[in-house]
Amino acid sequence: MKKDGMKIIISLVLFIMAITINFNNELINNTIYIVSYIIVGLEIIIKAIKNMAKGKIFDENFLMTVATIGAFGIGEFPEAVAVMLFYQIGELFQDYAVDKSKKSISDLMDIRPDFANVVRDGKIEKVNPNEVKIGEIIVIKPGEKVPLDGCIIEGSSSLDTKALTGETLPKDVLENSEVLSGCINLTGVIKVKVTKEYGESTVSKILDLVENASSKKAKSENFITKFAKYYTPIVVIIAVFLATIPPIIIKDATFSSWLYRALTFLVVSCPCALVISIPLSFFGGIGGASMMGILIKGSNYLEQLANTEIVVFDKTGTLTHGVFEVQKINAIDISEEELLKVTAYSENYSNHPIALSVKKAYGKNIDEKQIIETEELSGLGIATKIGKQNVLVGNEKLMNERQIEYTKCDDVGTVLYVAIDGKYVGNIVIADKIKEDSVKAIAYLKKNNIKKIVMLTGDKKKVGESVAKKLGIDTVYAELLPDGKVKKIENLLKEKSEKGKLLFAGDGINDAPVLAISDIGIAMGALGSDAAIESADVVIMTDEPSKIVDAIQLSKKTMRIVKENIIFAIFVKILVLILSAFGISTMWEAVFADVGVTIISVINALRVLRVNNKLVNVQEE
Numbered sequence: 001m002k003k004d005g006m007k008i009i010i011s012l013v014l015f016i017m018a019i020t021i022n023f024n025n026e027l028i029n030n031t032i033y034i035v036s037y038i039i040v041g042l043e044i045i046i047k048a049i050k051n052m053a054k055g056k057i058f059d060e061n062f063l064m065t066v067a068t069i070g071a072f073g074i075g076e077f078p079e080a081v082a083v084m085l086f087y088q089i090g091e092l093f094q095d096y097a098v099d100k101s102k103k104s105i106s107d108l109m110d111i112r113p114d115f116a117n118v119v120r121d122g123k124i125e126k127v128n129p130n131e132v133k134i135g136e137i138i139v140i141k142p143g144e145k146v147p148l149d150g151c152i153i154e155g156s157s158s159l160d161t162k163a164l165t166g167e168t169l170p171k172d173v174l175e176n177s178e179v180l181s182g183c184i185n186l187t188g189v190i191k192v193k194v195t196k197e198y199g200e201s202t203v204s205k206i207l208d209l210v211e212n213a214s215s216k217k218a219k220s221e222n223f224i225t226k227f228a229k230y231y232t233p234i235v236v237i238i239a240v241f242l243a244t245i246p247p248i249i250i251k252d253a254t255f256s257s258w259l260y261r262a263l264t265f266l267v268v269s270c271p272c273a274l275v276i277s278i279p280l281s282f283f284g285g286i287g288g289a290s291m292m293g294i295l296i297k298g299s300n301y302l303e304q305l306a307n308t309e310i311v312v313f314d315k316t317g318t319l320t321h322g323v324f325e326v327q328k329i330n331a332i333d334i335s336e337e338e339l340l341k342v343t344a345y346s347e348n349y350s351n352h353p354i355a356l357s358v359k360k361a362y363g364k365n366i367d368e369k370q371i372i373e374t375e376e377l378s379g380l381g382i383a384t385k386i387g388k389q390n391v392l393v394g395n396e397k398l399m400n401e402r403q404i405e406y407t408k409c410d411d412v413g414t415v416l417y418v419a420i421d422g423k424y425v426g427n428i429v430i431a432d433k434i435k436e437d438s439v440k441a442i443a444y445l446k447k448n449n450i451k452k453i454v455m456l457t458g459d460k461k462k463v464g465e466s467v468a469k470k471l472g473i474d475t476v477y478a479e480l481l482p483d484g485k486v487k488k489i490e491n492l493l494k495e496k497s498e499k500g501k502l503l504f505a506g507d508g509i510n511d512a513p514v515l516a517i518s519d520i521g522i523a524m525g526a527l528g529s530d531a532a533i534e535s536a537d538v539v540i541m542t543d544e545p546s547k548i549v550d551a552i553q554l555s556k557k558t559m560r561i562v563k564e565n566i567i568f569a570i571f572v573k574i575l576v577l578i579l580s581a582f583g584i585s586t587m588w589e590a591v592f593a594d595v596g597v598t599i600i601s602v603i604n605a606l607r608v609l610r611v612n613n614k615l616v617n618v619q620e621e
Contacts, residue, residue, distance in 0.1 A: 008088055011040035015081050033077040041068060041084040058232040059225055066236060070263040086598070091279055113147035113181060113203065119191070129181075129198040136194050146183045148194045149201045151176060155190035156378045158352060159183040161458070162510075169324060169414065169432075170353060174379045180481075187352070202481065227278070227566065239265050265577065277565045277601035284608035285558035294551050295539040304520050305538075305555035309500030310492055311450050311548070312514075315457035315467055317507035318524055319438040319545060324353055326361035327413060328429040339426050343418055346384040346393040349374055354414055357430050381416075392419040399424070412466035431463075434470060441545035442471045448552060451500070454492065456485050458510065482510045489514050505540075505548060522548060558608050565601040572597050 014036035018029050041064070048061035064087050071080035116129045119137040129147040132138065137153070140146055146159070158170040161183050170186055173179060179192055182203035198204055243262035247255045282299035289296050296302050316322045331339040344362035347355035348371060359366070372385040380401065381394015392398060399406045399417050406424040409415045413431025417424070445453055454475045457464045464478035477488050493502050504511075504518035515521030515535040523536035524543045540547045576593040 004088070004092055007039055008085065008092060011036045011085060014039070015085060019078055030077055033081050037068070037081045037084060040088050044084065059228050063228050063232040074260055074263045113145040116147035132194055132198065134194055134197060138192050138194060140185045140190050140192060142185055142187055142189065144185050146179050146181050146185060148181050148198055149179070149196040150192035150194045151178055152190050153193050155188050157188035157190050158186040160186055172379060277598070277605045278562055280602060281558055281562045281565065281605040281608055284605055285554055288608055289551060289554055292547065292550055293541040294547050295541060296551070297537050301520055301537040302555050302558060304501045305552050306559045307499055307501045308503045308520065308552055309451040309496045310454065310502045311445055312454045312456060312489065312492060312502065312504045312518070313545070314506035314511050315455055315459060315464060316432060318505050319455065319467065319471060320432040320434050322432060324357045324430050325433055326357055326428055327431045327433070328411060329426070330409065330429070331426040332424065334425050339418060340428065342386060342389070342391050342420065343393055343416060343428055345371055345386050346374070346382050346391050350382070354416070354430055358416070358428065389420050412463050434467060435545065437544045437546050438471055441549060442473060444546065444549040446472070448549065452495070456480055456488055482513050485511070485514045486517060489517055503548070505545065561604060561608055565604055569597050569601060
């Protein structure tokens with residue numbers, strides 16, 4: 001960026017010198033113009049030559065080279081330098097707005113296990129996970145990452161599975177439970193018999209998925225490159241015909257005069273207005289998006305957003321808050337406040353997220369002197385003596401084991417059943433909360449004629465379907481690991497039209513492979529993982545799903561302005577060229593066709609910056 005900026009500044013200084021200072025020597029003036037042109041345009045000429053050698057002739061580099069050399073050919077030295085300068089300034093605007101850094105997965109190393117505690121000859125050895133063989137026993141202590149896939153042979157615990165499933169609710173595991181690498185052990189010490197070598201383990205496959213997903217993603221051309229593919233050959237062919245056919249069919253016509261006209265045609269037809277206004281429009285679009293808290297990493301992604309057909313959401317942290325809260329208190333024969341109190345006292349010594357959510361809902365100081373004794377019942381719940389009351393808090397298994405009659409709760413979420421002195425007194429439902437903004441986002445997407453809206457989640461099917469129903473999402477796939485999400489996305493990519501795009505929005509490390517393989521990957525930036533943000537093409541800094549609608553509408557507005565500028569510029573140029581052919585137009589019309597159209601196009605392009613920070617805020621002009 002600094003190098004390109006310096007080249008433009010030096011070239012601009014020389015250009016201003018050439019047009020303002022009278023050297024009384026045409027050779028000196030022209031030499032300064034040529035030096036200014038070489039500084040700013042040599043890179044473009046070299047690119048054009050290299051692309052021609054590869055068979056890519058009609059791109060924007062070839063267009064700029066032919067038009068500017070044509071301007072030199074007819075003696076319009078200032079025109080040649082100005083066109084190249086304007087083009088490079090436009091490109092610099094766009095590059096400034098784009099995050100040009102390569103997508104890195106260094107942040108994913110946080111889930112890569114550093115070591116494994118292996119039991120060998122009765123002793124525990126700390127070794128590299130790559131050195132552990134199938135069948136060996138590893139010990140995983142609280143706070144440590146699970147280094148390899150395996151089966152628990154001793155102990156019980158709770159595992160943080162967020163890196164794999166994206167779900168914030170820990171998973172309780174007992175003997176014979178399967179554990180996957182990449183999880184974090186939260187509570188008890190467990191012994192695990194290894195079932196897969198590190199190269200085949202879940203954490204290794206996630207890293208491999210992200211590293212290779214980008215290679216599967218089709219690269220999108222910049223709009224100006226696609227435009228030049230059609231515009232350049234048409235202009236060049238007309239210029240060639242203009243230089244060769246009239247001298248043959250018109251009596252007394254000379255080749256030199258018509259060659260001069262052909263070069264003039266190239267200069268007039270050079271889309272100066274477009275090579276400035278198109279990058280400026282995208283720069284404005286990217287800048288306008290950032291004002292709304294939407295970071296778009298490239299103009300090609302801004303363009304693709306306008307063609308969104310399928311929108312796929314992750315659930316936890318994207319459509320929901322990703323934080324578990326008490327949603328309902330169902331009390332029987334006691335008050336809701338009393339039920340919440342005895343449950344909070346029972347969970348006092350636990351740091352499990354469920355226990356923390358109960359204590360947060362209670363919101364009062366707990367008198368620990370009243371808690372006589374507490375016993376953790378592995379896989380069932382907690383037995384506590386509070387004053388003279390014997391309290392049981394746990395799952396259905398606990399109620400059945402203690403032969404307590406209870407009423408089953410069918411609400412979606414984690415249900416804590418509570419009994420006092422052997423009598424069932426109610427239950428507390430704890431679940432993730434749907435973002436209010438999610439409801440609006442889905443409604444607006446449907447209004448914008450999105451072909452299909454899908455939700456993917458690592459959560460249980462019942463929970464996923466409940467959230468999807470509340471939001472009005474018709475298709476939901478649940479209980480998915482990262483590789484399962486990738487397969488679903490690959491299938492969905494086949495359902496879109498040729499020009500249509502698939503957009504995926506997620507926030508977790510487990511979403512990184514899907515974000516990378518989607519046409520447009522959107523990460524929730526405020527709370528999302530660093531790996532997801534690195535893999536995404538667009539980052540929503542406010543974590544509001546409705547910003548996706550803003551981004552799509554802003555994209556459509558940007559593309560509309562770009563097309564307006566193209567139609568306007570080409571129409572005026574064709575009109576002036578026709579009038580010139582009949583000798584009707586003067587130099588003033590030619591100047592307007594070039595400079596005037598450029599100024600109008602730039603002013604039109606700046607309209608895209610007119611945004612505000614309200615929901616679905618990009619209005620029709």
